Amino acid sequence: MSPARSGTGAGTRPKRPTMVDVAREAGVALRTVSRVVNNDPTVGEKNLAKVQAAIAALNYRPDERARQLRLGVTGTIGAAVRRIAEVNPELAAIEHTARSSGLTLLAASTDFDEAREREILISMCRQRLDGIIVEPIGESHGYLQPELEAGMPVVSMDRPMSGISADCVMSDNASGIGMAFHHLHQHGHRRIAYIGDSERVFSGRERAGAFRASLRAYGEPLDGLVHTGEITAQRVAAALETALHAAQPATALVTGNMETTIAVLRQLGRDQASRIAIVGFDEVPLADLLQPALTVVAQDTARIGRTAVELLRARMAEPDRAVETVVVPLDLIVRGSGELRA
Amino acid sequence: MSPARSGTGAGTRPKRPTMVDVAREAGVALRTVSRVVNNDPTVGEKNLAKVQAAIAALNYRPDERARQLRLGVTGTIGAAVRRIAEVNPELAAIEHTARSSGLTLLAASTDFDEAREREILISMCRQRLDGIIVEPIGESHGYLQPELEAGMPVVSMDRPMSGISADCVMSDNASGIGMAFHHLHQHGHRRIAYIGDSERVFSGRERAGAFRASLRAYGEPLDGLVHTGEITAQRVAAALETALHAAQPATALVTGNMETTIAVLRQLGRDQASRIAIVGFDEVPLADLLQPALTVVAQDTARIGRTAVELLRARMAEPDRAVETVVVPLDLIVRGSGELRA
DNA sequence: CTGAAAGCGCTAACAA
DNA sequence: TTGTTAGCGCTTTCAG
Numbered sequence: 102m103s104p105a106r107s108g109t110g111a112g113t114r115p116k117r118p119t120m121v122d123v124a125r126e127a128g129v130a131l132r133t134v135s136r137v138v139n140n141d142p143t144v145g146e147k148n149l150a151k152v153q154a155a156i157a158a159l160n161y162r163p164d165e166r167a168r169q170l171r172l173g174v175t176g177t178i179g180a181a182v183r184r185i186a187e188v189n190p191e192l193a194a195i196e197h198t199a200r201s202s203g204l205t206l207l208a209a210s211t212d213f214d215e216a217r218e219r220e221i222l223i224s225m226c227r228q229r230l231d232g233i234i235v236e237p238i239g240e241s242h243g244y245l246q247p248e249l250e251a252g253m254p255v256v257s258m259d260r261p262m263s264g265i266s267a268d269c270v271m272s273d274n275a276s277g278i279g280m281a282f283h284h285l286h287q288h289g290h291r292r293i294a295y296i297g298d299s300e301r302v303f304s305g306r307e308r309a310g311a312f313r314a315s316l317r318a319y320g321e322p323l324d325g326l327v328h329t330g331e332i333t334a335q336r337v338a339a340a341l342e343t344a345l346h347a348a349q350p351a352t353a354l355v356t357g358n359m360e361t362t363i364a365v366l367r368q369l370g371r372d373q374a375s376r377i378a379i380v381g382f383d384e385v386p387l388a389d390l391l392q393p394a395l396t397v398v399a400q401d402t403a404r405i406g407r408t409a410v411e412l413l414r415a416r417m418a419e420p421d422r423a424v425e426t427v428v429v430p431l432d433l434i435v436r437g438s439g440e441l442r443a
Numbered sequence: 444m445s446p447a448r449s450g451t452g453a454g455t456r457p458k459r460p461t462m463v464d465v466a467r468e469a470g471v472a473l474r475t476v477s478r479v480v481n482n483d484p485t486v487g488e489k490n491l492a493k494v495q496a497a498i499a500a501l502n503y504r505p506d507e508r509a510r511q512l513r514l515g516v517t518g519t520i521g522a523a524v525r526r527i528a529e530v531n532p533e534l535a536a537i538e539h540t541a542r543s544s545g546l547t548l549l550a551a552s553t554d555f556d557e558a559r560e561r562e563i564l565i566s567m568c569r570q571r572l573d574g575i576i577v578e579p580i581g582e583s584h585g586y587l588q589p590e591l592e593a594g595m596p597v598v599s600m601d602r603p604m605s606g607i608s609a610d611c612v613m614s615d616n617a618s619g620i621g622m623a624f625h626h627l628h629q630h631g632h633r634r635i636a637y638i639g640d641s642e643r644v645f646s647g648r649e650r651a652g653a654f655r656a657s658l659r660a661y662g663e664p665l666d667g668l669v670h671t672g673e674i675t676a677q678r679v680a681a682a683l684e685t686a687l688h689a690a691q692p693a694t695a696l697v698t699g700n701m702e703t704t705i706a707v708l709r710q711l712g713r714d715q716a717s718r719i720a721i722v723g724f725d726e727v728p729l730a731d732l733l734q735p736a737l738t739v740v741a742q743d744t745a746r747i748g749r750t751a752v753e754l755l756r757a758r759m760a761e762p763d764r765a766v767e768t769v770v771v772p773l774d775l776i777v778r779g780s781g782e783l784r785a
Numbered sequence: 786c787t788g789a790a791a792g793c794g795c796t797a798a799c800a801a
Numbered sequence: 802t803t804g805t806t807a808g809c810g811c812t813t814t815c816a817g
Contacts, residue, residue: 115594117571119794130804135796145802160589165569166517167794170508171809185527185550186535188728193528196552205566208527208550210538224547227507229459247502251459366732386530386728390708461810472788477812485786509810513793 118159127155138163169229177205178413179225181218181235182258185210188386191258194406195234202414204231215239226253232413237262240301254416258409260303261426268416270408270427272400274304277431278311281355281380281398284433286319289443290353290378294326294344296337296365297357297382305329308357308382326351337364345377352443353378359385366391380439389436396439398431405429460501469497480505511571519547520755521567523560523577524600527552530728533600536748537576544756546573557581568595574755579604582643596758600751602645603768610758612750612769616646619740619773620653623697623722626738626775628661631785632695632720636668636686638679638707639699639724647671650699650724668693679706687719694785695720701727708733720783722775731778738781741774 120138124131129148136144137152144152155161169175178199182192185208192208199206207230211218218238222245225233232254243264249255256268278295285293295312298305309329316323325347328340344351354377356362362381366374374392381388381397388395408427415422433439462480466473471490478486479494486494497503511517520541524534527550534550541548549572553560560580564587567575574596585606591597598610620637627635637654640647651671658665667689670682686693696719698704704723708716716734723730723739730737750769757764 115592117593121794131795132797132804132806133802136803139796143802148803160593162565162569162590162593164512164571164794165566166508166512166571167809168796169809170506170512170811171794171796173809175508184535186531186538188530189528193526193552196528206551209548210535223504224507227504229506229508248504251502251504363729363732387705387733390705390733391729392713392734463810473811474788474813475786478787481812487786490787506810509793510812511793512795513810513812515793 117164118161120161120163123152123155123159123161126159127151174231175205175229176203177207177228177230178232178234178410179221179228179230180206180208181211181221181225181233182208183211183213183236183238190384190402191236191406191409194403195410198407198410202410204410211236211238213238219244232256232417234258234409234413235262236260239263252420254413254420256409256413256416258405266424268412268425270405270412270429272405273428273430274307275311275314277382277398277400278308278355279315280431280433281382281439282312282315282319284380284396284435284439285353285355285378288353288378288440291321291443292326292349292351293321293353293355294328294340294351295355295357296328296340296344296361297355298329298361299331300329305357312355329357332360332364334364334368337361337368341365341368351377353439353441354380356381359383362395362397366395374438376441378439378441378443380433384434388434391438393437393441396436397434399434400431401429459506460503462503462505464501465494465497465503468501469493517547517571517573518545519549519570519572520574520576520752521549521551521563521570521572523551523553523563523567523575525553525555525578525580532726532744533578533748533751536745537752538748540749540752544752546752553578553580555580561586574598574759576600576751576755577604578602581605594762596755596762598751598755598758600747608766610754610767612747612754612771614742614747615770615772616649617653617656619724619742620650620697621657622773622775623724623740623781624654624657624661626722626777626781627695627697627720630695630720630782633663633785634668634691634693635663635695635697636670636682636693637697637699638670638682638686638703639697640671640703641673642671647699654697671699674702674706676706676710679703679710683707683710693719695781695783696722698723701725704737704739708737716780718783720781720785722781726776730776733780735779735783738778739776741776743771743774746771 120131120134124134133148134152137149180195182189185192196206209221211221215238226248234256236258237260241264242262246265249265259271261269282293297308300306300309309327313323313327325343330336356365362385381395384397384399385395388397462473462476465476471494475490476494479491522537524531538548551563553563557580568590576598578600579602583606584604588607591607601613603611624635639650642648642651651669655665655669667685672678698707704727723737726739726741727737730739
């Protein structure tokens with residue numbers, strides 16, 4: 102009756118009706134409203150109609166938070182990836198798979214930052230998500246051990262977790278590099294150089310290692326052909342200089358990931374890019390529009406994302422199952438840049 | 444004592460310790476644990492230490508859901524965009540801005556699907572998020588009216604909502620198209636064609652309209668120069684055929700969005716692409732590596748994303764403030780394709 | 786400085 | 802078929 106109630110001014114959010122309000126409005130018990138909201142068939146027609154009318158009249162929306170608290174599960178899984186908002190086909194696959202499993206996806210960017218990763222992961226645990234998929238950045242995930250023990254399902258993607266044992270799905274980096282090398286070798290190249298990410302990163306390490314193994318397997322010397330480290334314009338320029346202007350210059354290049362591939366193409370510029378053979382590891386946007394079009398060893402990102410969700414669901418269903426690592430093969434996509442002859 | 448407790452088999456998730464467990468372990472009251480968890484300074488050293496020890500011993504993690512239920516706010520905002528997992532600088536900006544405001548971001552893809560958009564938006568409302576940013580797809584958002592009235596802050600990005608009145612941030616489509624047209628005109632082109640998205644989409648409508656206005660302003664006829672509709676290879680091919688092989692063939696092209704630009708480049712192929720002048724609306728990945736490099740009118744995506752969060756926060760703070768629309772200017776980025784002479 | 790107790794909005798025994 | 806009631810795990814008023 103008194104206007105004082107609504108007079109609290111700016112910042113006041115109107116209170117939303119609750120189930121009790123609906124029950125009162127409909128003249129039934131709380132339990133009946135709950136039944137209607139959850140499509141329980143054991144509700145009489147009369148009451149059903151009354152409740153539905155009350156819901157409509159009050160614009161009632163059930164509070165998902167309360168429901169989840171009571172139920173114990175959230176119906177939501179988290180994905181901590183390096184970048185949402187960048188081309189990320191694995192995340193797209195995760196989203197689709199999650200949706201078709203009736204799971205909501207909470208995605209967050211670790212931004213290549215270890216502290217940020219930790220923050221996100223802990224926050225997801227505190228939110229009691231049903232499970233977490235993570236594209237790991239950090240070098241020590243020990244802080245997740247208690248969470249694992251408490252039953253939080255965790256799956257890592259692209260790289261294994263360090264310090265803890267969790268399910269994992271990743272590409273077969275070694276054979277991918279092997280395919281790239283072999284392809285260039287078949288096209289007559291003998292001096293093949295590798296430029297890739299830092300070997301402090303797991304995939305950088307695996308790929309550089311596999312490349313060295315390829316060189317050895319084909320009986321080629323390693324001198325000046327393997328360049329790894331942070332990807333900067335400077336470093337790439339230096340690597341190219343060494344590789345291309347040696348006494349025995351490289352005639353072909355394998356680049357270790359998308360960022361490197363792009364940096365190398367930028368550095369080479371338009372003219373040189375059509376003279377040296379290149380096979381990139383990872384798909385590159387608009388690769389088909391480049392000149393020459395870019396030959397790559399592509400990860401099966403759709404399968405990786407899908408598998409990540411499947412592994413997660415398997416663990417949610419059976420927390421005690423054996424930890425599993427799935428290795429996914431890669432595909433060579435021939436477009437032109439890798440077929441330039443020596 | 445009896446092993447029956449843990450014998451329920453697979454699917455059982457170990458029960459996590461709650462605040463009560465911590466209190467018992469530490470030998471203090473629940474209230475004291477709550478104080479410690481929330482960094483309340485009014486806790487004695489003795490108890491503080493005891494509680495911290497108990498938390499560590501039990502690996503206690505507060506349940507964020509319960510906390511939010513009690514508190515009423517979630518500290519989380521939602522972003523319903525067309526695609527996470529694609530290049531989406533606006534989403535990246537939203538994420539950064541949200542984070543630096545201490546807000547968690549829940550991002551979801553509408554996937555250009557009206558039903559999906561509705562599903563996501565309703566779900567976000569049921570989760571009682573603190574606010575929602577949406578890149579609208581559907582042509583009728585009337586179903587959100589009750590939510591707005593109930594005080595849910597909603598901001599639209601890139602396009603206005605239809606059927607309801609909400610804050611909005613978007614690019615100045617008309618001047619962007621004007622800049623593109625003017626630029627080509629300055630480089631001697633008189634027959635300039637436009638290929639863009641369907642005019643059933645808001646931005647498609649605005650941009651095509653602005654292009655027609657430009658043609659009129661410069662006194663050029665419109666015949667066969669404006670092509671809009673769903674972006675498919677076929678449609679683009681047909682549009683190019685009409686524009687380039689008319690009696691008075693177009694010598695320059697404005698493309699209405701990124702997808703169109705890419706489709707056009709693919710269609711033109713390598714040879715033709717260097718003969719016809721192009722200015723694209725929207726930035727394109729690797730635009731600088733194309734041949735010729737692509738001149739575009741770029742949206743200020745960082746500012747759009749940042750503004751979206753700012754508008755949202757403003758409304759969260761002051762639900763009754765006047766609805767605001769922010770229009771953001773665009774930038775012409777000169778790279779080569781737009782400077783080819785007629 | 787600490788603790789008992791009420792309640793956030795919902796679900797699910799259990800009773801009627 | 803419907804209603805009563807006890808929590809889910811947390812914050813917070815109000816007494817000690």
